[in-house]
Amino acid sequence: MTIVLPEKMPGPWTQGVPIDADSELEQLHHEHYVRLVRLAVLLLGDVGRAEEVVQDSFVAIYQRLQRGKDLLNAPAYLRQTVVNRSRSTLRHLKVVSRHPRDATLTTPGADHDLLRGVRRQAVIDALSRLPRRQREVLAMRYYLDLSEREIAETLGISSGAVKSHASRGAAALRLHLSALLEENS
Amino acid sequence: MTSAPEDDSDLRRLLNDAVSEVHPEGGTEQIRARARRSSAGRWMPLTVAAAVATVAVIGGAAWLAQRQPLGRSAAGSGSVSDANAPTGVRDSPTPTHLIDAQVYVLGSTAVGPRLFVEQKQIRTAADSSDLQTVVDETLTAKPADPDYENPFRDLGLTARATLEGGVVTIDLSSAPARPPGMNGGAARMAVQSLVWSADTAGSVTGPVRFTVAGAAADNVLGVSTSAPVERAGSDSVMSTVSITSPLEGSNVSNQFEVTGQAATFEANVVWELKQGEKVVRNGYTTATECCTLSPYRFMVTAAPGEYTLVVHDTDESDGEGVGTSEDTKRITVE
Numbered sequence: 228m229t230i231v232l233p234e235k236m237p238g239p240w241t242q243g244v245p246i247d248a249d250s251e252l253e254q255l256h257h258e259h260y261v262r263l264v265r266l267a268v269l270l271l272g273d274v275g276r277a278e279e280v281v282q283d284s285f286v287a288i289y290q291r292l293q294r295g296k297d298l299l300n301a302p303a304y305l306r307q308t309v310v311n312r313s314r315s316t317l318r319h320l321k322v323v324s325r326h327p328r329d330a331t332l333t334t335p336g337a338d339h340d341l342l343r344g345v346r347r348q349a350v351i352d353a354l355s356r357l358p359r360r361q362r363e364v365l366a367m368r369y370y371l372d373l374s375e376r377e378i379a380e381t382l383g384i385s386s387g388a389v390k391s392h393a394s395r396g397a398a399a400l401r402l403h404l405s406a407l408l409e410e411n412s
Numbered sequence: 413m414t415s416a417p418e419d420d421s422d423l424r425r426l427l428n429d430a431v432s433e434v435h436p437e438g439g440t441e442q443i444r445a446r447a448r449r450s451s452a453g454r455w456m457p458l459t460v461a462a463a464v465a466t467v468a469v470i471g472g473a474a475w476l477a478q479r480q481p482l483g484r485s486a487a488g489s490g491s492v493s494d495a496n497a498p499t500g501v502r503d504s505p506t507p508t509h510l511i512d513a514q515v516y517v518l519g520s521t522a523v524g525p526r527l528f529v530e531q532k533q534i535r536t537a538a539d540s541s542d543l544q545t546v547v548d549e550t551l552t553a554k555p556a557d558p559d560y561e562n563p564f565r566d567l568g569l570t571a572r573a574t575l576e577g578g579v580v581t582i583d584l585s586s587a588p589a590r591p592p593g594m595n596g597g598a599a600r601m602a603v604q605s606l607v608w609s610a611d612t613a614g615s616v617t618g619p620v621r622f623t624v625a626g627a628a629a630d631n632v633l634g635v636s637t638s639a640p641v642e643r644a645g646s647d648s649v650m651s652t653v654s655i656t657s658p659l660e661g662s663n664v665s666n667q668f669e670v671t672g673q674a675a676t677f678e679a680n681v682v683w684e685l686k687q688g689e690k691v692v693r694n695g696y697t698t699a700t701e702c703c704t705l706s707p708y709r710f711m712v713t714a715a716p717g718e719y720t721l722v723v724h725d726t727d728e729s730d731g732e733g734v735g736t737s738e739d740t741k742r743i744t745v746e
Contacts, residue, residue: 260436261435264434268430286443293447312661369424407426408426
């Protein structure tokens with residue numbers, strides 16, 4: 228999946244031209260909402276919190292649009308906001324030592340559904356055990372299919388650092404998920 | 413494992429599969445409603461303000477830090493009333509309207525749990541009174557600021573709230589026992605959160621009468637309610653430091669005003685703007701009066717980015733370790 232930049236919409240994204248904030252919101256929501264919530268689930272391990280973070284991010288971009296702010300790359304802005312807010316949420320949770328919530332990724336039904344649920348949870352748990360930067364890099368690389376440069380820009384780090392987090396993170400994730408990977412191979 | 417280290421298609425597949433069944437809620441209507449609410453809230457006058465994120469766990473704070481493990485949380489950090497609205501709300505024929513409300517919740521401070529107020533716009537049924545709506549919210553809503561706790565939220569209570577002859581009566585569905593781990597101080601603050609919310613919504617200041625299913629209630633959370641409960645003075649129940657504006661999670665311009673209330677030694681108010689543990693800006697100001705809740709305000713200039721704004725008092729205990737009380741807001745400078 229690649230995030231499509233709104234290149235064909237020079238008007239609304241250019242300062243000085245009236246912005247129809249509502250129709251921009253509709254379009255951004257349609258194109259990015261579900262995918263960003265899923266990204267946030269990979270970062271946070273919790274569907275409810277992921278929804279909160281992504282909704283907060285949409286509220287922020289909508290308020291910017293309403294104020295006629297220049298947004299040359301709204302999807303990149305949204306993505307960065309989601310990653311930053313997910314990080315703040317995790318930091319906050321660490322501070323107050325709250326109990327973990329259920330990730331509610333499982334939908335028990337038939338046995339094979341249950342098994343899939345367990346596998347999904349194992350992946351989320353393995354990600355949550357990685358250092359924060361590695362988790363962010365892997366989620367953006369493998370889930371959003373972003374380039375090293377795009378990941379570097381989102382996180383405000385160098386491409387070299389992205390490369391190093393990616394390779395260490397992938398190695399650690401393989402270790403945590405070795406049973407699942409062997410099962411699938 | 414057979415795949416070569418450079419071939420990441422297996423990891424890609426696992427990550428994609430892990431979230432493939434996540435079908436989130438939250439449509440654009442909800443986002444628009446929350447945007448209206450947070451921008452309206454920024455300009456609303458407040459009587460007392462809100463929030464604490466102290467790391468210290470003192471007194472009843474241990475109880476405050478406890479959370480029920482929840483499944484899917486209500487979407488959105490705004491009011492639960494809105495979050496609970498079905499995503500297909502525009503198809504609903506039930507007439508609704510928005511009310512401005514002040515909902516009192518608990519947070520931890522250096523001297524134990526204290527009250528904070530959250531300014532909210534709540535969507536409610538058109539035929540529901542403001543008093544009823546605010547009491548419902550106080551009993552069931554998840555606070556918008558994650559540093560707050562609603563002590564009633566997990567008790568499954570409902571209530572009918574009425575105002576007659578200038579006196580509020582809250583008729584609870586059942587008599588709530590004090591949960592394990594909640595001490596007497598926290599329970600008293602919890603009851604006061606209901607009293608303050610109800611009195612404020614009813615525009616009265618008198619005692620609140622509690623009943624259970626129409627009959628007199630001996631106690632609520634172990635706090636005697638055999639006589640109507642007086643609204644305690646703000647200096648004895650409110651946090652000694654709170655930030656009114658900016659709101660939690662809000663976006664501000666690169667020069668922004670911070671307002672709040674403080675009751676501190678020599679009216680001293682100290683602040684820091686942080687990124688992680690790094691202090692980017694700091695300063696101090698004074699509230700308009702010493703030692704009783706009074707307003708403060710100051711300006712901050714900062715580069716665009718995500719910050720935590722911390723406002724706190726000073727520890728005047730000469731090393732006895734009472735600690736400071738603080739209030740924090742996560743904000744984005746644009």
